[in-house]
Amino acid sequence: MSEQTKYLLxxxxxxxxxxxxxxxxxxxxxxxxHPGTKEPVTPDFLSVLFPMSLIMQEVSxxxxxxxxxxVREVYKLWRPTPFFRxxxxxxxxxxxxxxxxxxxxxxPVGSHKPNTAVAQAFYNKEEGVQALTxxxxxxxxxxxxxxxxxxxxxxxxxxxxxxxxxxxxxxxxMMQTFGADVYPSPNERTQYGSALLxxxxxxxxxxxxxxxxxxxxxxxxGGTKKYSLGSVxxxxxxxxxxxxQETLDQLEMAGEYPDFLIACTGGGSNFGGFAFPFLHQxxxxxxxxxxIAAEPAxxxxxxxxxxxxxxxDTAKMAPIIKMHTLGHDxxxxxxxxxxxxxxxxxxxxxxxxxxxxxxxxxVHQLATFEAAKTFTRAEGIIPAPETTHAIAVAIxxxxxxxxxxxxxxxxxxxxxxxxxxxxxxxxxxxxxLRDYDYPAQAIKEAMQKLPQID
Amino acid sequence: MSEQTKYLLxxxxxxxxxxxxxxxxxxxxxxxxHPGTKEPVTPDFLSVLFPMSLIMQEVSxxxxxxxxxxVREVYKLWRPTPFFRxxxxxxxxxxxxxxxxxxxxxxPVGSHKPNTAVAQAFYNKEEGVQALTxxxxxxxxxxxxxxxxxxxxxxxxxxxxxxxxxxxxxxxxMMQTFGADVYPSPNERTQYGSALLxxxxxxxxxxxxxxxxxxxxxxxxGGTKKYSLGSVxxxxxxxxxxxxQETLDQLEMAGEYPDFLIACTGGGSNFGGFAFPFLHQxxxxxxxxxxIAAEPAxxxxxxxxxxxxxxxDTAKMAPIIKMHTLGHDxxxxxxxxxxxxxxxxxxxxxxxxxxxxxxxxxVHQLATFEAAKTFTRAEGIIPAPETTHAIAVAIxxxxxxxxxxxxxxxxxxxxxxxxxxxxxxxxxxxxxLRDYDYPAQAIKEAMQKLPQID
Numbered sequence: 001m002s003e004q005t006k007y008l009l010x011x012x013x014x015x016x017x018x019x020x021x022x023x024x025x026x027x028x029x030x031x032x033x034h035p036g037t038k039e040p041v042t043p044d045f046l047s048v049l050f051p052m053s054l055i056m057q058e059v060s061x062x063x064x065x066x067x068x069x070x071v072r073e074v075y076k077l078w079r080p081t082p083f084f085r086x087x088x089x090x091x092x093x094x095x096x097x098x099x100x101x102x103x104x105x106x107x108p109v110g111s112h113k114p115n116t117a118v119a120q121a122f123y124n125k126e127e128g129v130q131a132l133t134x135x136x137x138x139x140x141x142x143x144x145x146x147x148x149x150x151x152x153x154x155x156x157x158x159x160x161x162x163x164x165x166x167x168x169x170x171x172x173x174m175m176q177t178f179g180a181d182v183y184p185s186p187n188e189r190t191q192y193g194s195a196l197l198x199x200x201x202x203x204x205x206x207x208x209x210x211x212x213x214x215x216x217x218x219x220x221x222g223g224t225k226k227y228s229l230g231s232v233x234x235x236x237x238x239x240x241x242x243x244x245q246e247t248l249d250q251l252e253m254a255g256e257y258p259d260f261l262i263a264c265t266g267g268g269s270n271f272g273g274f275a276f277p278f279l280h281q282x283x284x285x286x287x288x289x290x291x292i293a294a295e296p297a298x299x300x301x302x303x304x305x306x307x308x309x310x311x312x313d314t315a316k317m318a319p320i321i322k323m324h325t326l327g328h329d330x331x332x333x334x335x336x337x338x339x340x341x342x343x344x345x346x347x348x349x350x351x352x353x354x355x356x357x358x359x360x361x362x363v364h365q366l367a368t369f370e371a372a373k374t375f376t377r378a379e380g381i382i383p384a385p386e387t388t389h390a391i392a393v394a395i396x397x398x399x400x401x402x403x404x405x406x407x408x409x410x411x412x413x414x415x416x417x418x419x420x421x422x423x424x425x426x427x428x429x430x431x432x433l434r435d436y437d438y439p440a441q442a443i444k445e446a447m448q449k450l451p452q453i454d
Numbered sequence: 455m456s457e458q459t460k461y462l463l464x465x466x467x468x469x470x471x472x473x474x475x476x477x478x479x480x481x482x483x484x485x486x487x488h489p490g491t492k493e494p495v496t497p498d499f500l501s502v503l504f505p506m507s508l509i510m511q512e513v514s515x516x517x518x519x520x521x522x523x524x525v526r527e528v529y530k531l532w533r534p535t536p537f538f539r540x541x542x543x544x545x546x547x548x549x550x551x552x553x554x555x556x557x558x559x560x561x562p563v564g565s566h567k568p569n570t571a572v573a574q575a576f577y578n579k580e581e582g583v584q585a586l587t588x589x590x591x592x593x594x595x596x597x598x599x600x601x602x603x604x605x606x607x608x609x610x611x612x613x614x615x616x617x618x619x620x621x622x623x624x625x626x627x628m629m630q631t632f633g634a635d636v637y638p639s640p641n642e643r644t645q646y647g648s649a650l651l652x653x654x655x656x657x658x659x660x661x662x663x664x665x666x667x668x669x670x671x672x673x674x675x676g677g678t679k680k681y682s683l684g685s686v687x688x689x690x691x692x693x694x695x696x697x698x699q700e701t702l703d704q705l706e707m708a709g710e711y712p713d714f715l716i717a718c719t720g721g722g723s724n725f726g727g728f729a730f731p732f733l734h735q736x737x738x739x740x741x742x743x744x745x746i747a748a749e750p751a752x753x754x755x756x757x758x759x760x761x762x763x764x765x766x767d768t769a770k771m772a773p774i775i776k777m778h779t780l781g782h783d784x785x786x787x788x789x790x791x792x793x794x795x796x797x798x799x800x801x802x803x804x805x806x807x808x809x810x811x812x813x814x815x816x817v818h819q820l821a822t823f824e825a826a827k828t829f830t831r832a833e834g835i836i837p838a839p840e841t842t843h844a845i846a847v848a849i850x851x852x853x854x855x856x857x858x859x860x861x862x863x864x865x866x867x868x869x870x871x872x873x874x875x876x877x878x879x880x881x882x883x884x885x886x887l888r889d890y891d892y893p894a895q896a897i898k899e900a901m902q903k904l905p906q907i908d
Contacts, residue, residue: 005530008462076459077542077834088531106560108834110873150831170624170876177830177879376631377604380531380562419564419873422624425631 003087007250009080014072019241021276021348022234023063024283027355029234030322030347035311038453041319048219049227051127054120057235065238067119074118074151079242081106083250089378090398097401098256099394101414102247102274105381109174111416112270113144113230116239120228121148131155131225133217135185135210138164138338139171140384140416141230146180157225159185159193159213162205164338170420185210192216192315206331207342212315219317231267232312232321232346240273243413248277251411258289260397262412264389265293265302265360266339268346274413276348279357293349293360294389296368298436299332301325301345302353302360304443309453312344320451323350327446333436335365336424337385343446363392364435369428371395372418384416385424457541461704463534468526473695475730475802476688477517478737481809483688484776484801489765492907495773502673503681505581508574511689519692521573528572528605533696535560537704543832544852551855552710553848555868556701556728559835563628565870566724567598567684570693574682575602585609585679587671589639589664592618592792593625594838594870595684600632611679613639613647613667616659618792624874639664646670646769660785661796662768669771685721686766686775686800694727697867702731705865712743714851716866718843719747719756719814720793722800728867730802733811747803747814748843750822752890753786755779755799756807756814758897763907766798774905777804781900787890789819790878791839797900817846818889823882825849826872838870839878 022029031040046055057065067075086099104112124132132154136142142158149156158180165172165184175182185205186193190213196203203209211229218227229236251257261278263271271293281287295302301324310325312318324345326332332341352358368388375391376382383391390412401408418425427433476483485494500509511519521529540553558566578586586608590596596612603610612634619626619638629636639659640647644667650657657663665683672681683690705711715732717725725747735741749756755778764779766772778799780786786795806812822842829845830836837845844866855862872879881887 003527004465006465008464010462011458011460073457073459077538108836147834151834169880170873173876173880173883174836176883177827177836177876179831373631377633380601380605382562382628382631419624420876422627422631426623426627429627429630 005085005087007083007253009246009249011076013249014075014080015067015242015245017064017066018238019245019277019280020060020063020065020238021279022061024280025348025352026283027351030351033309033320033453035316035318035320038320038451049215051123051129051226053123053127054235057238058233068122071119071122075242078107080246083247085254086379089375092374092378093395093398093402095398095402096405096407097398098407098409099398100251100254100409100411102243103414104243105414105417109143109147110419111140111144111384112240112243112273113141114147115242115273116230116236116269117144117148118151119239121145121152121154124226125152125154129154129226131157132228133157133214133225134228134230135159135207135214137161137207137341138168139175139420140339142180142182143171143174145228145230146175146178149180150178156180157217158182159187159210161185161207161210162203168420185213187213190216206314208314208328211313212317215313215317231269232344234348236269237272237276237346237348240269241276243273244275244277247274247411256409257287258411259408260290260292260410262292262294262390262393262410264340264386264415265295265345265349266342266386267344268349270413270415272346272349275358279352282357291358292393293353293358294393295360295362296335296337296340296389297362297364298335298439299326299341300362300438301343302350303362304438305345306447307350307354308450310344310450320453321347323347324353326443327449329449330443330446333439335436336421337389339386340389361393363389366433366435368392369425369433381414382418382425383414384418385421387415390415459539459541461537461707463700463703465530467703468529468534469521469696469699471518471520472692473699473731473734474514474517474519474692475733476515478734479802479806480737481805484805487763487774487907489770489772489774492774492905503669505577505583505680507577507581508689511692512687522576525573525576529696532561534700537701539708540833543829546828546832547849547852547856549852549856550859550861551852552861552863553852554705554708554863554865556697557868558697559868559871563597563601564873565594565598565838566694566697566727567595568601569696569727570684570690570723571598571602572605573693575599575606575608578680579606579608583608583680585611586682587611587668587679588682588684589613589661589668591615591661591795592622593629593874594793596634596636597625597628599682599684600629600634603634604632610634611671612636613641613664615639615661615664616657622874639667641667644670660768662782665767666769666771669767673771685723686798688802690723691726691730691800691802694723695730697727698729698731701728701865710863711741712865713862714744714746714864716746716748716844716847716864718794718840718869719749719799719803720840721796721798722803724867724869726800726803729812733806736811745812746847747807747812748847749814749816750789750791750794750843751816751818752789752893753780753795754816754892755797756804757816758892759799760901761804761808762904764798764904774907775801777801778807780897781903783903784897784900787893789890790875791843793840794843815847817843820887820889822846823887835868836872836879837868838872839875841869844869
């Protein structure tokens with residue numbers, strides 16, 4: 001008998017609602033504070049940046065929020081995504097563990113990011129917004145929002161971290177193919193960018209800086225432009241929960257339930273979208289899956305950061321949220337997993353880690369590429385540098401099973417493929433990649449600039 | 455009611471046999487000739503380059519050839535591939551036509567090429583071969599065979615056209631990630647390459663030259679290495695027929711049958727694998743689908759070449775076959791569709807065109823990228839430059855339907871995604887791409903060097 005490798009869902013099995021963990025998390029959400037007054041923000045303040053429907057989702061405690069039919073129709077271009085049993089990887093590791101992965105690389109832009117990009121573009125269009133602004137690091141998020149804005153006939157301004165803009169042109173070209181305007185950040189188009197360039201004309205930029213520029217561009221547009229964020233916020237993680245819901249259904253097809261559930265974390269949207277539907281089962285259905293957030297040792301927000309109030313961006317224009325943070329001034333070392341180089345973290349994920357419902361682990365860069373090579377030579381697909389963090393932890397657990405002889409079920413999210421990141425593999429194969437020590441001094445200095453909140 | 459977009463097959467519906475058109479084509483195959491003696495080749499001569507099982511497939515007239523179970527097991531890593539109704543493209547074109555496409559970009563290396571790479575690696579391994587040699591242009595074929603050799607623990611030497619090796623590193627890195635040795639061609643490792651470099655140390659290479667080097671490397675290895683070709687030959691097209699067979703099943707799910715079936719053609723493997731199962735229906739089942747081969751105007755083998763005997767490679771080491779050819783010395787202009795830049799064509803496809811069973815059309819480069827932009831902005835996925843040729847013809851037919859009001863069913867093969875070809879899109883968006891006139895003089899000169907066959 002031949003062994004099954006893929007578990008596919010029909011379009012009719014595409015989830016009809018997003019799952020909101022705020023309905024079930026056994027602790028109240030922390031308030032979001034105004035960056036100037038440090039008082040809880042009003043919907044009015046947020047409405048400069050976001051359409052009201054997304055603000056309502058941000059604060060909702062409804063368990064299920066219906067996915068609008070036009071959003072589901074676009075999702076169907078690539079969803080439901082496939083779910084794989086990694087039988088060849090199991091054999092390569094000689095482990096009794098059962099390893100599964102959800103494949104979000106199947107989206108047209110190659111990652112999970114369009115799940116929220118499409119929803120955000122839809123709601124903005126519905127409220128009459130004409131254009132969006134956003135930031136992007138290596139370009140995963142920017143390309144997803146470019147595709148979504150193209151579908152809904154919205155203009156888009158992308159502030160792309162200068163270092164990536166110059167060195168990784170492929171995703172920039174993809175954004176432009178969808179019709180987006182892409183600017184290297186820092187950029188003279190914004191006051192904040194101009195000031196930074198005056199001080200350092202060769203500034204390579206950072207994600208925190210690019211967020212500040214995109215926020216400024218929307219806030220000063222006189223209402224014609226809104227801002228869109230690809231991670232961190234509750235409504236973003238909410239939209240990603242289609243991933244975990246599909247995975248639950250596909251595991252049922254496989255007749256298994258996870259002992260370990262693993263996803264990589266930068267701002268938290270990939271992790272949240274994958275894990276929250278399983279935490280729902282842990283909270284309300286007597287399940288006890290070990291849920292693991294995998295992050296880079298060079299940007300160890302959950303494992304080494306402080307759980308406190310901090311700004312979401314470098315210029316202190318974005319709201320203050322309670323989260324694990326390395327300090328809004330901290331610029332992580334230049335690891336290739338650009339999507340995980342963020343000083344902060346989703347407040348929901350942070351609270352879950354803080355309360356012990358989620359375990360966080362950090363992985364060094366070389367170990368992640370070693371894991372990626374093992375995975376690719378077994379399964380064929382080349383993972384994005386972000387995804388390699390989840391793979392490294394999954395392989396660790398599978399090797400523990402080899403030692404113990406236990407037949408655990410290990411499930412991870414393959415958040416994106418690495419076809420735009422081949423230069424990282426080139427560096428790895430040539431021996432040019434390095435690990436980074438814990439950036440203790442930089443984090444210590446950044447921590448001294450945390451906002452003072454009572 | 456929501457409209458269906460995707461048609462998915464379960465793993466159990468993966469074809470169990472390849473379809474061999476030599477069983478049904480209403481004309482006999484032309485003989486394959488020895489490049490030296492110009493007499494029909496013997497299996498002994500071919501066995502220097504290929505394992506006996508593939509030689510037997512090359513000359514077989516059996517209609518169905520069973521797919522070995524270990525090959526089907528590897529196919530299952532990505533097969534069956536999805537089949538889409540392009541509803542958003544139909545709306546964008548405002549056409550009554552129904553447009554469908556098969557998505558071969560779903561394979562780990564992003565194209566249809568692994569369908570034969572895996573089979574060839576399997577049969578070579580089975581006969582005790584230790585290493586393969588091959589050539590690659592932009593790298594689609596090289597990356598497919600690298601993956602396959604990695605799966606079967608075979609060494610692989612890839613001769614990659616120097617211009618691509620230097621300018622398009624992403625696929626080279628992918629090959630190396632799978633463990634292949636990749637050499638720029640021409641290369642001093644071969645006699646032929648050394649001679650070319652002595653005459654022109656900066657030679658950018660060509661596909662014909664790279665084939666010669668890979669053939670030489672195998673032929674002079676003393677039996678330890680065999681040669682593998684990614685297109686043109688009968689057994690290669692045979693292995694690709696899983697694509698057309700799945701498409702037939704998926705069209706049945708959709709309740710439709712094609713009026714037009716379209717695929718791009720370079721050496722013919724993508725076209726043959728997609729079209730032959732439909733030609734089987736035309737030949738034996740009373741169907742009359744119009745089957746169209748789409749090729750570049752800059753390398754117009756089927757539309758402007760001569761149907762005659764010619765060498766498969768530049769150094770005249772490969773067998774002589776009867777095909778549409780522009781002359782084995784002809785080097786096509788540097789269009790971005792590297793996989794379609796070949797002077798010759800599959801003998802099976804050539805004969806089908808010659809006998810009027812297949813229609814050939816050529817498309818200019820700018821028109822193909824214009825079509826790609828229209829497709830991508832509607833459907834999200836970015837096509838490889840090769841695939842854009844099929845899209846351009848499909849859109850042409852859909853626009854004819856708009857004019858005539860006819861509700862025709864148009865089905866094309868999306869042979870690969872363009873995520874490794876973004877620099878081509880960059881050039882297109884910047885207005886730097888150009889069309890090429892029919893290269894009349896170069897082809898005329900090359901035609902004078904055809905072998906003299908009675």
